[in-house]
Amino acid sequence: MGELSRIWRESEHRYRLMGNRCGNCNRVFFPIRAVCPHCHRESIGKMKPMELSGRGEIVSFTIVHDTPPSFVRQRPYALALIKLDEGPVLTGQIVDAENDSIEMGKRVRSVFRKIGEDGKSGIIQYGYKFVLE
Amino acid sequence: MSGIVGYGSYIPKYRIKPDEIARVWGEDAENIRNGIFVLSKSVPSPDEDVITISVEAARSAVKRAKIKSSDIGAIYIGSESHPYAVKPTATVVSAALGCDFPLFAADYEFACKAGTAAMQNVKAMVDSGVIKYGLAIGSDTSQGAPGDALEYTASAGGTAFIIGKERSIAEINGTLSVTSDTPDFWRREGQPYPSHGERFTGEPAYFRHTLTASRLMMEKMGTKPSDYNYAVFHQPNGKFPTRAAKTLGFTEAQYNDGLLTPYIGNTYSGAMMTGLSAILDKAKPGERILAVSFGSGAGSDAFDLTVTEEILKMDRHAAPTISDMLADVKWIDYAVYAKFKKKIVLGEDVE
Amino acid sequence: MLSENVFVIGAGETKYGELWEKSLRDLAVEAGLKAIENAGIYSRDVQILYGSNSLAGIINGQENIGSLIADFSGIASGNIPAVRIEASSASGGAAVREAYLAIKSGEYDVAVVGGVEKMTDIFGNEVLDMMSSLLDREWEAFFGATPAALAAISARKYMKDFNVKKEALAMMSVNDHANASLNPNSHFKNKITLDQALNATSVAEPLNLMDCSPVTDGASAIVLASESYLKKNKLNGMRILASAISQDYLALHSRDSIYTLDSTRIAADEAFKRSGLKREDMSFVELHDSYSIYGLMELEDLGFAKKGEADKLVEEDIKLGGRLPVNPSGGLKAKGNPLGATGVGQFVEAFLQLKGKADKRQVKDARYGLLQNMAGTGSTSVVHIVGGD
Numbered sequence: 001m002g003e004l005s006r007i008w009r010e011s012e013h014r015y016r017l018m019g020n021r022c023g024n025c026n027r028v029f030f031p032i033r034a035v036c037p038h039c040h041r042e043s044i045g046k047m048k049p050m051e052l053s054g055r056g057e058i059v060s061f062t063i064v065h066d067t068p069p070s071f072v073r074q075r076p077y078a079l080a081l082i083k084l085d086e087g088p089v090l091t092g093q094i095v096d097a098e099n100d101s102i103e104m105g106k107r108v109r110s111v112f113r114k115i116g117e118d119g120k121s122g123i124i125q126y127g128y129k130f131v132l133e
Numbered sequence: 134m135s136g137i138v139g140y141g142s143y144i145p146k147y148r149i150k151p152d153e154i155a156r157v158w159g160e161d162a163e164n165i166r167n168g169i170f171v172l173s174k175s176v177p178s179p180d181e182d183v184i185t186i187s188v189e190a191a192r193s194a195v196k197r198a199k200i201k202s203s204d205i206g207a208i209y210i211g212s213e214s215h216p217y218a219v220k221p222t223a224t225v226v227s228a229a230l231g232c233d234f235p236l237f238a239a240d241y242e243f244a245c246k247a248g249t250a251a252m253q254n255v256k257a258m259v260d261s262g263v264i265k266y267g268l269a270i271g272s273d274t275s276q277g278a279p280g281d282a283l284e285y286t287a288s289a290g291g292t293a294f295i296i297g298k299e300r301s302i303a304e305i306n307g308t309l310s311v312t313s314d315t316p317d318f319w320r321r322e323g324q325p326y327p328s329h330g331e332r333f334t335g336e337p338a339y340f341r342h343t344l345t346a347s348r349l350m351m352e353k354m355g356t357k358p359s360d361y362n363y364a365v366f367h368q369p370n371g372k373f374p375t376r377a378a379k380t381l382g383f384t385e386a387q388y389n390d391g392l393l394t395p396y397i398g399n400t401y402s403g404a405m406m407t408g409l410s411a412i413l414d415k416a417k418p419g420e421r422i423l424a425v426s427f428g429s430g431a432g433s434d435a436f437d438l439t440v441t442e443e444i445l446k447m448d449r450h451a452a453p454t455i456s457d458m459l460a461d462v463k464w465i466d467y468a469v470y471a472k473f474k475k476k477i478v479l480g481e482d483v484e
Numbered sequence: 485m486l487s488e489n490v491f492v493i494g495a496g497e498t499k500y501g502e503l504w505e506k507s508l509r510d511l512a513v514e515a516g517l518k519a520i521e522n523a524g525i526y527s528r529d530v531q532i533l534y535g536s537n538s539l540a541g542i543i544n545g546q547e548n549i550g551s552l553i554a555d556f557s558g559i560a561s562g563n564i565p566a567v568r569i570e571a572s573s574a575s576g577g578a579a580v581r582e583a584y585l586a587i588k589s590g591e592y593d594v595a596v597v598g599g600v601e602k603m604t605d606i607f608g609n610e611v612l613d614m615m616s617s618l619l620d621r622e623w624e625a626f627f628g629a630t631p632a633a634l635a636a637i638s639a640r641k642y643m644k645d646f647n648v649k650k651e652a653l654a655m656m657s658v659n660d661h662a663n664a665s666l667n668p669n670s671h672f673k674n675k676i677t678l679d680q681a682l683n684a685t686s687v688a689e690p691l692n693l694m695d696c697s698p699v700t701d702g703a704s705a706i707v708l709a710s711e712s713y714l715k716k717n718k719l720n721g722m723r724i725l726a727s728a729i730s731q732d733y734l735a736l737h738s739r740d741s742i743y744t745l746d747s748t749r750i751a752a753d754e755a756f757k758r759s760g761l762k763r764e765d766m767s768f769v770e771l772h773d774s775y776s777i778y779g780l781m782e783l784e785d786l787g788f789a790k791k792g793e794a795d796k797l798v799e800e801d802i803k804l805g806g807r808l809p810v811n812p813s814g815g816l817k818a819k820g821n822p823l824g825a826t827g828v829g830q831f832v833e834a835f836l837q838l839k840g841k842a843d844k845r846q847v848k849d850a851r852y853g854l855l856q857n858m859a860g861t862g863s864t865s866v867v868h869i870v871g872g873d
Contacts, residue, residue: 006622010622031622059637059742060637060638060641060742061637062633062640062689062690063686063688064630064632064633064688065685065686065687065688065689066609066630066632066687067612067630068609068612068630069608069610069613077628079627079628079629080637081736081742091624091627091634091736092627092628093628104640104641104644115626125626127627
């Protein structure tokens with residue numbers, strides 16, 4: 001046990017898909033960046049918070065059989081790269097689907113799920129996963 | 134006067150049939166199905182709990198209400214399966230919705246009527262002008278001990294209502310409660326599964342409270358059963374609410390739309406509220422609803438509602454309807470159910 | 485500008501594998517002393533030590549690896565600088581590059597790089613969670629990503645977009661095992677058939693156990709020296725003709741392409757430019773094929789095949805007697821992948837190959853070799869080109 005502030009610090013981003021946008025080139029980022037990797041110093045002070053829709057499509061995916069300990073109860077689970085409609089690509093599980101119904105290019109939307117927990121007595125971690133639309 | 138300005142429900146996709154549970158425990162599935170009238174129940178996946186169910190239901194309510202999360206002034210969440218014994222579900226829900234820092238919030242417990250108690254509290258705060266909108270949620274991932282009769286019904290789901298004065302789709306004409314010290318069903322601190330008084334849960338508990346609250350409500354409003362288009366009751370199984378409805382003089386046409394337990398099981402704090410949600414999915418302006426919850430221990434909360442013209446302006450398909458969720462099902466067997474519900478214990482290093 | 489030519493004058497390593505009797509420090513010291521002995525110098529001749537390691541902090545609870553190695557190699561009293569270089573699974577290549585720069589600058593004449601990883605001191609799948617620290621912990625691993633899962637995500641799209649069959653990936657592993665069967669230090673000594681490679685237990689679809697490098701203990705060390713030191717002491721060695729390193733986004737999801745390793749592509753172009761050599765000059769390559777798919781992607785990004793066409797090389801070209809022998813050591817799949825040691829181990833192999841001492845797995849007339857070491861899913865790549873004299 002001991003994961004606390006590290007998890008808490010990101011809760012807004014993980015709960016609500018809070019990314020940010022470069023005020024200089026309008027590119028959207030998730031997770032948030034302090035500086036735009038395209039505009040560099042031109043973007044400093046211009047990175048604006050932005051809540052993302054959670055809608056997007058599957059870039060590629062895998063069905064994970066060899067899982068870290070905390071994911072054993074969900075084995076095998078689908079993990080995908082999702083390209084959100086606003087632009088950023090992120091990594092997340094696809095849940096509630098038959099694994100053989102998942103395909104590249106299919107539309108997904110985000111759902112709020114438990115991601116893990118810090119042992120039986122530690123804090124519970126929540127965040128985004130995805131379901132097929 | 135205040136009423137419901139937004140509603141949303143969430144029912145996990147996984148379902149198990151009583152036949153499967155009966156197979157494992159050597160019971161007669163036919164008897165169970167007929168005895169309690171439950172055909173299937175919802176099961177939360179390992180990554181779902183009262184917090185995730187509450188968030189999903191609340192987000193649907195916000196979408197339908199078309200309000201900003203920052204307009205929500207209070208969040209009260211009733212459940213008997215809050216993930217934390219100490220650390221309110223309401224705090225995570227407020228963060229997930231993006232509510233403002235100034236916010237009234239707490240978790241409630243009153244067995245299966247904690248969510249409706251939250252509705253009453255939020256309504257009072259709206260009526261008194263303390264808040265503009267308030268969020269009341271009833272949500273549970275209820276536990277039944279393996280092999281216990283409760284295992285056939287204890288399920289998962291929840292419903293959120295946003296209550297306010299403006300643009301309400303269903304006015305709450307009145308509400309009242311009855312309360313007594315009746316030990317029909319309880320769970321002691323630290324115990325994983327509840328205990329219950331078997332047949333004692335019927336007459337002195339469920340029926341006395343539900344029927345009395347219903348009668349008092351109609352007496353107060355000067356109504357009779359035929360004045361209502363819909364009636365919905367707490368539904369620990371498929372039989373009790375039907376008997377209560379018939380005893381009061383309601384017909385199948387009035388109670389059928391709100392009766393979900395046969396398909397999703399008993400969602401405890403979510404039960405009556407989710408039944409009401411199913412009614413709101415199809416209700417028309419001017420229709421009247423009697424909604425009565427029951428919480429063991431024991432008490433009942435009764436509500437008299439009238440659907441308004443505003444419901445025609447609401448995009449009810451902005452979020453999943455109850456019938457959407459009843460149709461979207463993944464069946465599991467008892468082994469997967471046991472794994473999901475952590476009835477199979479993993480090694481210490483794993484979980 | 486001072487610019488010394490840099491040579492590898494000695495190399496040594498432990499066996500790679502599940503080495504239950506040996507500790508982190510046992511392994512590091514064994515490899516280091518072998519390398520020094522092999523170089524024909526004495527410990528007191530070493531002027532600077534670079535330890536390369538990835539996960540000792542979380543697996544073994546031990547940081548301060550530079551001091552640890554110096555201490556137990558018996559050179560603590562010499563008070564030479566000893567630091568650890570960490571770039572996850574590219575730690576080895578990155579450490580060699582630091583040593584190379586230290587000598588090239590004229591600041592030092594003799595440096596030792598010791599790479600070590602003791603992975604089997606943790607049991608169960610916990611090591612998988614620790615290995616996921618190579619990824620972006622907060623935005624990849626937190627959500628259930630593992631190194632194999634992300635390699636599989638790349639593989640699925642690669643196979644679809646270029647219509648590449650799973651057999652092509654499997655052939656990388658078949659080749660690794662064939663070569664490893666000739667390497668006495670390798671983790672695995674068994675050859676595998678294409679059929680076995682295709683039908684192993686699934687790890688992260690479409691990748692199975694035979695697509696994935698194992699959890700390996702091991703240490704590799706090399707001694708580097710300046711040209712002037714070589715001349716003065718009448719030594720010879722393997723010349724480092726070019727050293728290049730490049731960086732990409734940490735998380736796979738942040739990159740423009742999930743099957744193009746920009747860090748490898750850029751480091752390779754830089755290395756070839758600096759060495760003045762061409763792709764066809766290479767006698768062999770040691771690739772960082774932690775997952776079979778990366779072997780194909782790397783062949784392409786190193787410039788040995790067009791994107792999506794590395795599968796044309798896997799039937800014949802990559803074999804020991806082929807046009808471009810790949811991983812004569814057995815590669816990460818079969819020689820093994822002791823993270824911090826892996827990149828240094830590539831130098832040990834190259835040293836043997838270019839000295840003509842690789843025994844049964846000797847590449848004929850080996851003149852130049854390319855060594856590519858990579859972190860995680862490609863966030864860092866180190867490319868070295870080495871030559872016989």
